[in-house]
Amino acid sequence: MTDGAHPHDPSPRDALTHDAQAREAATREAATREAATHDAATYDAATHDAATHDAATYDVVAVQDKWLPVWDEMAPFRSGEQGDDRPKRYILDMFPYPSGDLHMGHAEAYALGDVVARYGVQQGFDVMHPIGWDSFGLPAENAAIARGVDPRTWTYENIAVQRESMRRYACSFDWDRVLHTSDPEYYRWNQWLFLLLFERGLAYRKPSLVNWCPHDQTVLANEQVVGGLCERCDTPVTKKKLTQWYFKITDYADRLLDDMAQLEGQWPQKVLTMQRNWIGRSVGADVTFVIEGRDKPVTVYTTRPDTLYGATFFVVAADSDLAAELAAGGPAQAEFTTYVEKVRGESDIDRLSSDRDKTGVFLHRYAVNPVNGQRLQIWAADYVLADYGHGAIMAVPAHDQRDLDFARTFGLPVVTVVDTGAEDPATSGVATTGDGAMVNSGSLDGLGKAAAIERITGDLEDRGLGRAAVNYRLRDWLISRQRYWGTPIPIIHCPACGEVAVPAEQLPVELPPAEGLDLRPKGSSPLGAAEDWVNVACPRCGGAARRDTDTMDTFVDSSWYFLRFVSPRRDDVAFDRALVDQWLPVEQYVGGVTHAILHLLYARFVTKVLHDLGLVGFTEPFRRLLNQGMVIMGGSAMSKSRGNVVRLSDELAIHGVDAVRLTMVFAGPPEDDVDWADLSAHGSARFLARAWRLSGDVDSPPGADVTAGDPVLRKATHRALDEVGRAVETFRFNVAVARVMELVNAARKAIDSGCGPADPAVREAAETVAVMLSLFAPFTAEEMWSRLGHQPCVARAGWPAVDPTLLVQDSVTAVVQVAGKVRAKLTVSPSIGEDELRELALASDGVLRALDGRAVRTVIVRAPRLVNVVPG
């Protein structure tokens, strides 16, 4: 396994050697023939074998095989070494799940991350670009169940395969920092983190409704519910009430929201918006209603306290405790029970269907409107959610569509209290939510919305009946899973002492061997059956107690892994504070938009908790975020059922690593989806061979003085350096590649029909191409560098300094327009004066012809680029 041979991934070399001998003669013959002319080089990865590579033949496979061991030896991307005084920069790619070999999506993501990391190195930074594996979790466990093997075996075998693939893909990772979240050395600190939160009341247990698959008899994570169906068996998912562990992320809702100001412009707008919506802060008021026949009043939350006079009924969430209590013993008891059962059994699919009919049960109880004493019928309905606000609402049908739909279904009264000028909701069926003058609202009459809200909120507060309030859509983070392959929750349940933390010196609580355990999902954790493991003495009283048998959501593992990378081998602390201070926050985070909410929100939350405990000195973990798009094929996501899966290993075998990487980077803006069908890895390969050929054509010694070199080519070289640098810094990688291509074309032209191969400017251009290509096509770059007479690694060669004097043009083209249309082009000095340019323009043939005798009204001059002549 360690050498990368894997049943899923036949090595490209193997595929090639079969017919190698048969091709050898033909290849050698062709090579001899081609060597006769300087430009007849070939590039054909699929039909080459290493034995016959020739000076004029770019043998991709041979080049890959040549440099990998050299790089292994040199470890050019090792970071944070003693005495390294380069400034530090932390570039992070989201770490993978070890599910099978790397696929096209990984190929894109890691190619992009590599551009950023390698550019940092060339710019002289000590770049930390670590990698690890998010190796706990359901994919491994399910695969292990399906194959009847230990999840450990499956996981670590896959890691070995992926690791070797990353090596061959020439990812610029610091291999000394590798971590796996399923190692006890890692998850020990997961448990430490859990206890940190537990001791501060930020980790707690509560009963709540969770996703439940009736077929598999298991709790499902939100991510496992796809379109309302269980992702594995396609059974409609329902809800079940279970006691689960939560992290109190809601305590941080405001800060998660407010701190986004730091990320504005640095993170994709889309992600910030998604997080904002997910947190969903809304501002309104709590209002207290007396319930007839109940001692304690009930509070509701509303964003429209101004419409209080329009409340005509009252609704409680059908599945809430309050509803059950209000129904108990009443005339609607039986009807209510039936209704709740129906609601509970309802699948998400039903709940998701839009414009479904409103349902509910009148409980024959009444609430009293605090402002006018009106008796309001209390209904139980499923359109009110138990876990938002207070699980009960005042219904204002005139000004809320949902309430109006409900009122019309059950014939409840509609009272308009805001005159918006629109048709009466009672007759139109359309609730009016806009602004307008208050009516039927006592002292509020005549006020506008904002004023009315302020007035009524103040009044309610004065009378002790309510107050301004804020609510969030964000719910606490459910972190427990009834599964085997995860971090055991370090809690011991003692009949006498309750929930007791496992003492720090007893960490890690290691996962018991899977052998003998039934891992199949059954609604409770498989760990419950590991009797020797479960039964322990209570750390507090010494009495018989049981371990918590749940494991943690893997999002806990990934919520802090970026901290572990600074000191992955430390066994006394989760992370070295001094090193964290040196390296973090992460300068650039690269990963898929799939994690726009969950992972990124959790990581932000945990960072803030650690900050509050004085363990880190910052509040946001990731300064900049780049979300790459997906790799699709023929217009849709790759899937086996569609039969459009492109195998990365196949593409690498056909085109070579560099060509695949370059294709990914050149395809378009990194955040856009790339359709592999629209792209040409073959074209990329052709370009790389063209670039490589330059290095063989150069006919001047290394270190030749370039100052006397061809100024035209030198200018092209320095312009490329300048523009590629800026394009990379702004993530316009596709443009950066285009600029490198332009330089290659310019150098080709200089060699063939310009200054010739002996001019040192050609060497300068070729060397610059090699350095720039080291970001995108490391093998080709290294090979060029070597052929140009340099020692490896080109990746550490350093970005050449741009000579600003070479960015200045000798002459520029001035565009001359008449009435905005281009009529002439003048070649002028870049320092031409406005008056001189105006003269030249007015005297040009194109202008005279276009004016055709007409008078000139105005002349706009923007020297040296543009003149616009406006006729009278």
Place this chain on the structure above:
RNA sequence: GCGGGAGUGGCGGAAUGGAAGACGCGCUGGCUUUAGGUGCCAGUGCCUUCGGGCGUGCGGGUUCAAGUCCCGCCUCCCGCACCA
């Protein structure tokens, strides 16, 4: 429904308010050479009476000048979706 983003050649895509289509793919022709591929050169938005005209989803507007800015639509993609 709410929120976000995007509409540019045959295709992927370029373009600080100042030459629309960089770079590449594909295609056409030529040269070299050949079994084929590779390589090199030229061309390639549409129309044209060869002067030029028209072109960045549609309709307006601002400006000497709009793919770019403003207003109103249309279409597509993504996210959230009974959150009171």
